[in-house]
Amino acid sequence: MTMPTRTPATATDAAPCCAEFARISRRGLLAGAAALAGTTTVLGSAVVTASAASVVPAEAVLVVLSLRGAADGMSLVVPHGDPVYYAARPRIAIPADALLVKDELFGLHPELAPLLPLWDAGKLASVHATGLPAPNRSHFAAMEELEDADPGSSARVGWLNRLVGLDANSSPLQGLGLGGGVPPTSLVGPEDVITASGVGSVVIPGDDPDEAGRPRLASLHRLWDGDASALGRAMRATFAAVDDFAPVRATSETPANGAVYPNGDLGDAMAEAARVVRGDVGVEVITVDHGSWDHHSGLGTLEWGGMQHNARELAEALAAFFTDLGPLADKVTVVALSEFGRRVQENASWGLDHGYGGVMLLAGAGVVGGYHGVWQPLSNTLDADLTVTRDYRSVLSEVVLSRFGASPAAVFPGFVRETVGAMTGI
Known part of the structure; x- marks a missing residue:
């Protein structure tokens, strides 16, 4: 059928369920950030040929929130109809009478209640039964495929790198990966981007006086400003990008408009993303990772890492983010997605094993609120999957077309999109 259109949480360490995924658990995702604190990495082509362009405020900002570990879309947006x-999940299904904003088929997880103001304003949407063009149950392979978004190509270029590259006057500031020194595959490619653990880390390492009181940065400029090599040009581009980022560093660390973020990595990252938007230095794309969605066991628990905790943390972080932005929210769109979904049938450990189809959440500017997608009836067998009826690139194509006026064909080579209807102006 076709669908119609705090108290702060406290994070504690928990072991991930999946051995393959252990290295990118919620804490593991940001493990490198501490080691890289105080550093900036400008990434992209091996040879940087120009300094950062003059700062031009962004007309639109896209925040891509990756729910790492294969989030169960049927728990976040429940197909109660x-x-x-209910037959396949006798112990872990969400009761129909607990769901929020139900229609004849779907309802939201009750812990998503902080997002109801966005829903009521028509600025929150779900697109169910989305996913890769073919099943891929490996976390790492699926993440790579999802973020490269160019099946069959030998070029390792991410879709967000292609997006920022469509601007002839692109700057390293247009693409920002928050959370560590290694960019997600979506940002990798020939266009220069920045990755950082947070706003305060977008600085030149050692930018403080040495033991004799002499400024180290001045020494770095003397060393590199006249150097005609590729490394010299790269260093000058780095200097310029860090200088242009200064208005963001000057923004208040205190959230605006009374916004209160949940304790934990996701709240911290979304608060940093809001500072970037408030600084308005031309950042158009921000990526944020959130781990521990690999629910092989204990899916229904309230403890850290359980679905109830994760759903609440997600909702509180997004609600605080849009509150923090105030009027600036009118130019910001958030897309939340995961590398794949979970099986239909629960396992013996009160959890769900790796599956196929999932759900994408869209919030903010340009979003057509409500439930979207095409649903095929579920099957209650051991290996049954949620059937993917919309390639995730169709959803993202509407986002890049609606918010940036970008050609979907240039961002997703060779892909022919289907209409989803989740964004305006399509």
């Missing part, structure tokens, strides 16, 4: 959902 499909009877197989």
Whole structure:
């Protein structure tokens, strides 16, 4: 059928369920950030040929929030109208009478309540039964495929790198990866971007006086400003990008408009993203990773890492982010997605194993609120998956077309999109 259109949480360490995914658990995702604190990495082509362009405020900002570990879309947006959902999950299904904003088929997880103001304003949407063009149950391979978004190509270029590259006057500031020194695949490519653990780390390492009181940065300029080599040009581009980022560093660390973020990595990252938007230095794309969605066991628990905790943390972080932005929210769109979904049928450990289809959440500017997508009835067998009826690139194509006026064909080579209807102006 076709669908119609705090108290702060406290994070504590927990072991991930999946051995393959252990290295990118919620804490593991940011493990490198501490080691890289106080550093900036300008990445992209091996030879940087120009300094950063003059700062031009961004007309639109896209925040891509990756729910690492394969989030169960049928827990976040529950298909209560499909009877197989309850038959396949007798212990972990969300009761229909607890769901929020139900229609005849779907309802939101009750812990997503902080997002109801966005829903009521028509600025929150879900697109169910989305995913890769073919099943891929490996976390790492699926992440790579999802973020490269160019099946069959030998070029390792991410879709967000292609997006920022469509601007002839692109600057390293246009693409920012928050959370560490290694960019997600979506940002990798020939266009220069920045990755950082936070706003305060976008500085030149050692930018303080030495033991004799002499400024180290002045020494770095003397060393590199006249150097005609590729490294010299790269260093000058780095200096310029860090200088142009100064208005962001000057923004208040205190959230605006009374916004209160949940304790934990996601709240911290979204607060940093809001500072970037408030600084208005031309950043158009921000990536944020959030781990521990690999629910092989204990999916329904309230403890850190359980679905109830994760859903609440996600909702509180997004609600605080849009509150923090105030009027600036009118130019910001958030897309939350995961590398794949979970199986239909629960396992013996009160959890779900790796599956196929999932859900994408969209919030903010340009979003057509409500439930979107095409649903095929579930099957209650051991290996049953949620069938993907919309390639995730169709959703992202609408986002880049609606918010940036970008050609979907240039961002997703060779892909022919289907209409989803989740964004305006399509």
